[in-house]
Amino acid sequence: MQSNAALQNRRMAAIPRGLANAFPVYPQRAENAEIWDIEGKRYIDFAGGIAVLNTGHRHPKVMAAVAAQLERFTHTAFQILPYEPYVELCEKLNALAPFKAPAKSLLLSTGAEAVENAVKIARAATGRPGVIAFSGGFHGRTTLTMALTGKVAPYKVKFGVAPPAIYHLPFPASSHGVSVSDTLKALETLFRADISPSDVAAIIIEPVQGEGGFLPAPTELLQTLRKTCDTHGIVLIADEVQTGFARTGKMFGIEHSGVEPDLVTVAKSLAGGFPLSGVIGRASIMDAAEPGGLGGTYAGSPVACAAALAVLDVIAGEGLLQRADIIGDEIRKSLQNIANNKNAVPIAAIRGPGAMIAFDILDRQGAPDAAATKRVIASALDEGLVLLSCGIHGNTIRVLNPLTISDAVLAEGLAKLEKALVAAHIE
Template sequence: MTVTPEIAPSPVNDPGSVEATARRLLTELPGPRSRELEAERRRHVTDAFGITQPVFIDRALNALLVDVDGNHIIDFASGIAVTSVGAANPRVAKRAAAQLERFTHTCFMVTEYSSFVDVCRWLNENTPGDFEKRTALFSTGAEAVENAIKIARSATRRPNVLVFDEAYHGRTQLTMAMTAKENPYRLNFGPFPESVFRAPTAPAHSSPNGPAVALQGVEAILAEHGPETFAAMVIEPIQGEGGFIVHAPGFLAGLREIATCHGIVLVIDEIQAGMGRTGTLFASEHEGIAGDITLTAKALGAGLPLSAATGRAELMNAVHTGGLGGTYAGNPVACEAALAVFEILEEGTLLENAVRVEAAVRARLEPLLTLEGVSDVRGRGAMMAIEFRDNAGPRGDLAVAAAKKANAHGVLTLTCGTNSNVIRLLPPLGIEADVLDEGLAVLEASIRSVLS
């Protein structure tokens, strides 16, 4: 295996030890067995599925993914913020396994089970907002988004939806219309549903005077089409796929005021940023606001498909009986996984660790801002990013090259942003300090190598 001189090789651990807790590369990535399986994948799986790193995983050890060749890879992706409590959390596995022994499914719309109600109760009690709430459970984030729109339209009897620049809300036909990024999410899939309009945002990293201007833009779009025609405005408290964009202080609070003024349902999409990712249970807590409906998914089920829409009781109950549901909505195995996640988050350790992750990332990556091509380090908690841009504009080539080099050296990273010029870091919230430090050292060296 060839290793560039800027990046230290992985520690030499006992190849036979399955409990080694550090990055370990026994082969190049992907290794021979992964390459065999990848060839098989190409014969049977559509090419329409993209892949960040063509390695096949055998098991997980907290913040490490162990592939079929025995390589230990530091996980800075968490399945795109899904496995926030780790990809093999024993408490999640125990509760899910116990449920599997009792029954796998009945469909909550046919016969009921208490874990569905328990998940709804916890979300009602813990999502932001000092008002009576109700919750509906589904399977995917896109389902939660679409159902929030259904709820808002049913409650207001209005058709239109306001979304924002750099937004990502899913891959279904309606959520593609709501998503901003063309390639790969919208390309060749139109026409899209009408009644979706897009407004500007105020990124904290580039708009010091932006909130007032952006909020004026929001009001202008509402006025153009009639504020009384808008059922909902939907926004991520930190925009994920759009580039881990943190909104300038006051922007989300301004949206809250506008929504209230016009009787528009404010939907806060916490699908990627919620469930402890930013150091609080929900990212909107940093801004001191509450949505009329809050959406959760991804980390909610710790890897099992589960999503939720939690909102004001009068909104959630405005839909006629039978109007919401889904065959797999709130599957009992996924509900048990979520109850384990709640227990773990309530202990507080992971929230504290998310704050430590941010400090470690900033300490390691902010010095790179002196380098030509690195323009910003941003985020909150364990939802951090580094952006590549120079005087000519976004440098997606640098981000992709640095991420690719880090991936080749056993640190799994993802890119994001409209121009794919951002590397995003989403480690498990419980990542060990030494594993985090090693992963950041590899990433730093990868970036320096690309920029040299």
């Protein structure tokens, strides 16, 4: 029988260390919210492949749609021979777009690719170079998206100077001592000192920061950014790569604010584990690029499009928007009980819309405790629970279980989480 240790040795010899792994655990199979490794150990999945599996591992409807497409064809390149699944998916995404104007969509392969193309489209539409992003934000690992990402380690270390015309504002969060007023003052300073608003193509923001710590963007900030973009002809991009497709209790996270973006980047849970991303935007902006300026050899794979069409059917048919709120309430209630357990690691700031939940681990003085966070995650793995951390201090634990998880498995996972928080406690 294969072992995790043996495979990890092979992995270390064959793959560069720059590609890190959270755990030396190798899955053999998975169903919905459960994973079994090659040694037969069972895990409950509270990571979801980093928010990719809102519809769970191997949802039967997704697998059936993929199997049917595999019987037809796997690739033609949409730019050469277009196909109906791409067209149908774009029609459905356009109908779901979180703005009233007519929409068009572009399909790609990865979240970073979606962000890059959104910036390209914004620059084409405005004829301007500048892009404003936020500290703590995560937009990808390519050269451009790495520059947009508001965190140096590990994403920018050793990779040189960022491309020009990229600027960052502090993201407002009380835990970081930054208010909306502070952010808006920084924007005014940026416009006075570094770049005129007439040279800014786009402002990009996550409705809820993902890697930054599951921090919701305040509605006041989003409203002001919308007004600023309208005043100066700037494109507002909502990066919904992690927040999209029912995770927050809405199809898109920005819908909680009532603010309408111009472009929306999507990926992760769009296709139930198959690589697919996209840009949904106002048709007048999306048509700014010249023919041939957008696309990619594998962009909008027909297999992934078939999966995504099934995912949208599952979200609607199984009521996953409502299910996200129900799951989120259950997780919050459980975490509040754990917060009162004196035998557990101290936790605070339970937050997030829908089922996009996170909390912070602190020391006895109330300071961020990254070391305790690592102990909790290791203890959880021992218990058979896959957890992820995030946040600028490395002390935030995020919960990203599939929205299709059963009540029983959710309760079991939350019990394992409490055991891990107790096991990691040091007096």
